[in-house]
Each structure stands twice: as structure tokens, then as C-alpha cells.
Amino acid sequence: MSVPKYPGLSEEVEENYETAETMDPELYRATTDGDILEFVRAMEHVAVEHHDPPATCVQLGPQKTTVLHIATSFGHHEIVKLICKDLSFLVADKNARGDTALHIAARAGDLLMVQLLIHSDYKEGGLGEKNEKGNTALHEALRCGHEEVALILIKKNPNMLYSLNKEGKSLLYLAAEAGFVTIAKLLLENPVGNYNVGGKTENKSPVFAAILGRNIDVLNLLWERDQSSFQLRSGNGKNPLHVAVCTEHTDGVNFLLNKHHYFAYQKDKRGFFPIHSAAQKGFIDIIKLILHNRPDTRELLATRGQNILHIAARSGKYKIVEFMLKMPELEKLINEKDADGNTPLHLATIYGYPKLVYTLIRDERVILELVNNNHQTALDIAAEHMELEMASFQKRLTWMALRVIRAPQARQTKNFKSASFRVGNQTEKESWNDKINVFLLVATVVVTVTFTAGFTIPGGYDNTNPDQGITTMLEKVKFQVFVICDTLAMYSSISVAVILLGAQLGDTSYTHVALKLAVPLLGIALAMMSIAFMAGVYLVVSKLSWLANVVLFMGTNFVIALTVLLIPLCFIGLSNYRVYYYIYYYPLLLVLYTVGT
Missing domain, CATH: 1.25.40.20 (Ankyrin repeat-containing domain)
Structure with a gap:
């Protein structure tokens, strides 16, 4: 029987270990720093070590990046220019994500870098190469909103055909989403990225892209050039007006209603007309706009x-x-x-x-x-x-x-x-017993706190005869409020405890009555305890008037808020008297x- 080399790890995991690629550290450092002299020296050193001519020596980083990928990502134009001249085959190399150097430059919007790469000796700088997401450099430029870069890439080869990427987005979709009217015109006038889905809905329509991007100029252009594309539906059956409504694109809604009002009378797969989508989202302005343009939509x-x-x-x-x-x-x-x-x-x-x-x-x-x-x-x-x-x-x-x-x-x-007070089957009984226990626990805590407060009263006791044992603040109004409220809180909570103990005896018919009485009594106890605390604290800090007033203000507002919550929760529905x-x-x-x- 074989013993694993490392206990706790399966042999299958051990077999999957891989060693990543590594680039010569001096070459990597020179490339990232942009030092062209050090770069040339490092390339020559690597070539000598590997017994290869410098023009064929390829070093890869951990993500399968070449020196061209690295120099491009750091924006070192001189090194890129040198590589494109002497090592042009690197232009086609892809990293672990399928990106060529042109993908990286287009994504960054580096106009000069893109020009250096597409004018290299290798097949127009890899213009048609796709990464793992199905994007060419032109897709990346449009997706990232770099209009000038996109124009250069299109003009480099106006007749190149581009397919949809893996998200199903065409060049026209990306241009419409970004709001690039000039590029949208170019794409509609020549075969570059020509969008033709043959009535299918699973592909993404540039009309929807223009609406989602809130690009009314592109939307107008698409209407002038290809009105049939406006008849396409999304996967859930939404027409362009549905999409404009759901994104609260007021200008788009107005445009579509004026151009083709029948959109307002078409359902999606849920059975919603556009005005229903607006109602569901709560878009008042959209509702007003639709009703103003098509008043009979209120009957839909x-x-x-x-x-x-x-x-x-x-x-x-x-x-x-x-x-x-x-x-x-x-x-x-x-x-x-x-x-x-x-x-x-x-x-x-x-x-x-x-x-x-x-x-x-x-x-x-x-x-x-x-x-x-x-x-x-x-x-x-x-x-x-x-x-x-x-x-x-x-x-x-x-x-x-x-x-x-x-x-x-x-x-x-x-x-x-x-039925908050009804008890039915055994499961409901157990559930209500848990809730009664919670009420009972709260009531017990209130009893303990108020009992303790009754014997640790503010100001202490008078230890002189003949008033020994009498509180020193007996004549103070706030002390009297404290005593009354603390007493009410204590006896109310004791009543709650006694009532709920009775509910635990198993008489289901008593549970309703017990909770009906206990909930408001517990609310009274909590409110009285809050007032007692406020009165007691006010009393002991009364010589500092601003602090006493702050305590009074905070306590009063809290008690009011507590009352507002407790009254409806404790009493409404427990009485049928109109008052x-x-x-x-x-x-x-x-x-x-x-x-x-």
C-alpha cells in the first residue's frame, strides 16, 4: 500500500501541481522601467544564456506575457517600437487571457501605441485576433469608450469582417452603447461589423444598446437607416419602448412614441404593456408622458x-x-x-x-x-x-x-x-410558549431593575434624627415622579409575570386572555421605567441646568416615540369601542x- 507523500492531500491534488512560467528578472525589470538600453542589454544576456540569437529568444512571464505585453501595458513606446521592428512575431502572441499587445493598447486607449502595433510588419498588428471573450482590439476600444482608437482600427482595414463576441455583442451594438454616432455611421455604411441577426432575439440589438446607453442621436440614426431593427424583441419579449421605460429614459420614450406609437400597445412575455412596466417601477414622469401621448393606454x-x-x-x-x-x-x-x-x-x-x-x-x-x-x-x-x-x-x-x-x-x-393570540396545533403551541417566555424574561428584568431602583434612590437617605431613613429629596417634584413611575413599572411588570406564568399552565383558552392583558401592561411598565430613569437622572444633575435640560429633552422625545410605537402595537384590535x-x-x-x- 502506497503512502501519500504529503499526509492530508490526495494524490490527485498532487498530480495537478504546475510550475508557472518565469521571465529573467533583469529583463522583466528593464521592460517595466522602460529603460531601453537596459532592455537591449538584458535581451542580449538572455540570448547568450539560452544560446539563441536575440531575434528568436522569447521569455514569458507567469501570465504568459511577453516583453511586448509588458511594455505595452506600461506605456513604454520606445521599447514597443523596437520590438515591433526587430521582434514583430511577438505582435501575434497572446497572454493567458488571449490578449495580444493590441488588445491591451486598445483597452487603455493609447493612440500612439495602437498606431505602432498596427503598422508593424505582422498582419496589421493582429487586427483580427480575438481574446478568450471573443473580442478583437476594435471590440475592446468600443467597449472601453475610446472613439479615436476605434476609428484608427476601422480605417486600417475598412473591409475586415468582425463577428459577435461571446456576449453576443456586435461592433454596432458596442458603438451604439457608447454613443459613437460617427462610428455607428461607418459600421452601417460598410461591411465592418454589419449587424444582421435575421429576426433572432437572442442576439443583442444595437437599438437596445442605444437606449441603455441613453444615446438619442444613435437611436435616431438607427431609425433612419434600419427601422426593421426596432421590431426585434429581447429574450423576455420586451420591445424598445419597454426597455426605455424600465431604464427611465424619458427622451427615448418620447422618441419611440413619436416614431412608432404601436410600441405602447405591445405586451412582453409577462403580459405587461410599457405603461404597466412604468407603474411597476414607480416612474411618474414616464406614466405622465405615455398618457399625454397615448391617453387610451390607461385602459390597457x-x-x-x-x-x-x-x-x-x-x-x-x-x-x-x-x-x-x-x-x-x-x-x-x-x-x-x-x-x-x-x-x-x-x-x-x-x-x-x-x-x-x-x-x-x-x-x-x-x-x-x-x-x-x-x-x-x-x-x-x-x-x-x-x-x-x-x-x-x-x-x-x-x-x-x-x-x-x-x-x-x-x-x-x-x-x-x-391570531397573534391564537393557539392551534402542537407546533403553534411550542412557538407561542417561546414567545411567552420572551415576554416573561423581559418582565422579570423590569421587576429586577425597578426593585433595585426603589432602594437605591437618587440623593440617598437622611441619617439624622428625627428623619433617619427618609430620603433627602422627598420634597422634590422630580423625585415624586421617579417614585410613582418606578412603582407603576414594578407592579405592572409583576402583573405581567404572574399573568404569563398562568399561561404556561397549559390552558390554551387562557393564552389569548393572558397575552391580551400582558402586552399592554408590559408596554406601560417599559414606558414608566423610562420616565422614572429620566426623572432620576434629571434630579441628580439639576444643578447643571444645561445638562438637566438635555436629559429632559432626550428622555421626553424617547418616551413619546416609545408611546407612538406601543399604542398601536399593544391596543389596536383589542377593543371595538369607537373612542x-x-x-x-x-x-x-x-x-x-x-x-x-
């Missing part, structure tokens, strides 16, 4: 019979929905149903966009009583989300927004109790405007 329906307001609602674009609601001509879309019977409000509720839901429900024209094909109002859908899953924060806020304006339900279960909804309305409104959607 996408997949599942959805209008532009449906698409904007399901995408969560509340700003564009606000814009559409202000347009009288779009009024009939507000309560329109799709193939599933969903209105925009239904879709906003389904996808859980609370700010968008609020935007819709505050519009008096939105009919809250409308039901979809499942006989559900928007509140029914929100309630179902709460019943079937642990609702996300966004969906919980969506439900709250609908509850706070007392949206109607179509189902008979109008006395809905949040509660007036109390909760503005805190909920503030929460809605702090969330992203």
Missing part, C-alpha cells in the same frame, strides 16, 4: 386583467398611487376589479403595504365594502393573514390601518380576535409614515 390590462393602478398597488408604489388618485381621468380605475375580483386596495392589502393601504383608504372614492371572488373585503384579507400566520410587522400595520378606520368585513366573524380608534389614529399615522412602504 396586463396579466389577470390588472390596470396600471393594480400594478402600482401590488408593487407597493404609494407615491405613484397618490399621483394617479389625483388624475380625474383615472378615476374609473380606482375600484376596478381584476380577474380575481381584487381592487387595488385588495392587492395592497394582500402584499402588505400599510402606507399604500392608508393612501387608498383615505380617498373617499375608494369603496371599502367591495369583495373579491372569494367574497373578501380588504379587512377580511388582512384578518386572514393574521389568522393563518404570524403576521409580519408590515401586514400587522396593514390590518391596523384598516381597523382604525373601521373598514367593513364581509364575513360573519366580525368580532375577529387577532379607542380616535385615540389610536394619530399614533398609527406616525408609525405608518416611519415605515418604508
Whole structure:
């Protein structure tokens, strides 16, 4: 049995070891430094060592780079000129990436270097050579935005044929993408890179390149020379107007609508017309432009019979929905149903966009009583989300927004109790036990902190008779606030602990009641503890007025923010009395405007 030479490494790995090429260090150093005398001396020295004439001695670096690659990349024109004269065969040599020296010079936009290479004695400096990406030097020049270099390469051999690179990009595509009108004209007028895909969509269209590059002049040129290329579609079925819309290229959209308005009435593979793509992206200016040019596009329906307001609602674009609601001509879309019977409000509720839901429900024209094909109002859908899953924060806020304006339900279960408090199968029981434990832990921490604060009061105690053991700051208002709030926080958290301990006894019917009571009590405890801390710190630093005011300002703002978050999260939905909804309305409104959607 053979033993591996190196334990822990397989024999297969050992067999794959390779030794990289290496160049003579003096020659490499002279080439990178651009010292032509040292370069010549180093070349002669290498030739002597290898018993070869200098004109045939080739040294390769680790990436299979020749001295010509290195001198070109460092921009040493004199050395390149010498090599092109005496070692012209190196012009065709490629490095590990398939690049010739001309590729490197074109990519760098070095005009003089390109001229030196293409005027060498070797086949026009390797003009048609391709690298591993299928790019010639002309491809590289266009891709990197070097117009003058590209013009020189084209003029060197105007009749040379160029194929697509491995990305499927032609020279015309690259010129259109870069916005080179002059080069685009040259490519359209002669066989160089002539683009003809025979109606195929898998190749990249120069029309799309001009749109993506926001080059309206090139787009106009392509329209004048070859309008048939505008009929090509992308792989996902998008026409040029779709592409212009999705990139928010306003000038391109305007150009295409004026030249060929039928683009606005063509669907992509998703079933979207261009105006639906604009609604999905939330591009208000594009929507306005399309509606101004083709007002009847507002009637176009996408997949599942959805209008532009449906698409904007399901995408969560509340700003564009606000814009559409202000347009009288779009009024009939507000309560329109799709193939599933969903209105925009239904879709906003389904996808859980609370700010968008609020935007819709505050519009008096939105009919809250409308039901979809499942006989559900928007509140029914929100309630179902709460019943079937642990609702996300966004969906919980969506439900709250609908509850706070007392949206109607179509189902008979109008006395809905949040499933945030429901306990069903064994898995759900375990999940809720974990959550009860978290509440219990927080409550225990609050009890500990407030209990400790009650006996380490600010200012300490009076040790003189007859007031021994009495706090020194008893008469201070802030101290009284501290004591009251600390006491409330402690007893509230103790109540939470006792209630939740009862919920752990296994009585599932008690879990709902326990959480219904514990959550608001824990919120009160946290708020009171925050106020107690603020009062206590203010008291001990009160002699330094600016610091006391800073503490008071910071603490007050924090307590307000905490209250704004706690009120809707703890109380909304737990009561059906109308007065509660007036109390909760503005805190909920503030929460809605702090969330992203």
C-alpha cells in the first residue's frame, strides 16, 4: 500500500501541481522601467544564456506575457517600437487571457501605441485576433469608450469582417452603447461589423444598446437607416419602448412614441404593456408622458386583467398611487376589479403595504365594502393573514390601518380576535410558549431593575434624627415622579409575570386572555421605567441646568416615540369601542409614515 507523500492531500491534488512560467528578472525589470538600453542589454544576456540569437529568444512571464505585453501595458513606446521592428512575431502572441499587445493598447486607449502595433510588419498588428471573450482590439476600444482608437482600427482595414463576441455583442451594438454616432455611421455604411441577426432575439440589438446607453442621436440614426431593427424583441419579449421605460429614459420614450406609437400597445412575455412596466417601477414622469401621448393606454390590462393602478398597488408604489388618485381621468380605475375580483386596495392589502393601504383608504372614492371572488373585503384579507400566520410587522400595520378606520368585513366573524393570540396545533403551541417566555424574561428584568431602583434612590437617605431613613429629596417634584413611575413599572411588570406564568399552565383558552392583558401592561411598565430613569437622572444633575435640560429633552422625545410605537402595537384590535380608534389614529399615522412602504 502506497503512502501519500504529503499526509492530508490526495494524490490527485498532487498530480495537478504546475510550475508557472518565469521571465529573467533583469529583463522583466528593464521592460517595466522602460529603460531601453537596459532592455537591449538584458535581451542580449538572455540570448547568450539560452544560446539563441536575440531575434528568436522569447521569455514569458507567469501570465504568459511577453516583453511586448509588458511594455505595452506600461506605456513604454520606445521599447514597443523596437520590438515591433526587430521582434514583430511577438505582435501575434497572446497572454493567458488571449490578449495580444493590441488588445491591451486598445483597452487603455493609447493612440500612439495602437498606431505602432498596427503598422508593424505582422498582419496589421493582429487586427483580427480575438481574446478568450471573443473580442478583437476594435471590440475592446468600443467597449472601453475610446472613439479615436476605434476609428484608427476601422480605417486600417475598412473591409475586415468582425463577428459577435461571446456576449453576443456586435461592433454596432458596442458603438451604439457608447454613443459613437460617427462610428455607428461607418459600421452601417460598410461591411465592418454589419449587424444582421435575421429576426433572432437572442442576439443583442444595437437599438437596445442605444437606449441603455441613453444615446438619442444613435437611436435616431438607427431609425433612419434600419427601422426593421426596432421590431426585434429581447429574450423576455420586451420591445424598445419597454426597455426605455424600465431604464427611465424619458427622451427615448418620447422618441419611440413619436416614431412608432404601436410600441405602447405591445405586451412582453409577462403580459405587461410599457405603461404597466412604468407603474411597476414607480416612474411618474414616464406614466405622465405615455398618457399625454397615448391617453387610451390607461385602459390597457396586463396579466389577470390588472390596470396600471393594480400594478402600482401590488408593487407597493404609494407615491405613484397618490399621483394617479389625483388624475380625474383615472378615476374609473380606482375600484376596478381584476380577474380575481381584487381592487387595488385588495392587492395592497394582500402584499402588505400599510402606507399604500392608508393612501387608498383615505380617498373617499375608494369603496371599502367591495369583495373579491372569494367574497373578501380588504379587512377580511388582512384578518386572514393574521389568522393563518404570524403576521409580519408590515401586514400587522396593514390590518391596523384598516381597523382604525373601521373598514367593513364581509364575513360573519366580525368580532375577529387577532391570531397573534391564537393557539392551534402542537407546533403553534411550542412557538407561542417561546414567545411567552420572551415576554416573561423581559418582565422579570423590569421587576429586577425597578426593585433595585426603589432602594437605591437618587440623593440617598437622611441619617439624622428625627428623619433617619427618609430620603433627602422627598420634597422634590422630580423625585415624586421617579417614585410613582418606578412603582407603576414594578407592579405592572409583576402583573405581567404572574399573568404569563398562568399561561404556561397549559390552558390554551387562557393564552389569548393572558397575552391580551400582558402586552399592554408590559408596554406601560417599559414606558414608566423610562420616565422614572429620566426623572432620576434629571434630579441628580439639576444643578447643571444645561445638562438637566438635555436629559429632559432626550428622555421626553424617547418616551413619546416609545408611546407612538406601543399604542398601536399593544391596543389596536383589542377593543371595538369607537373612542379607542380616535385615540389610536394619530399614533398609527406616525408609525405608518416611519415605515418604508
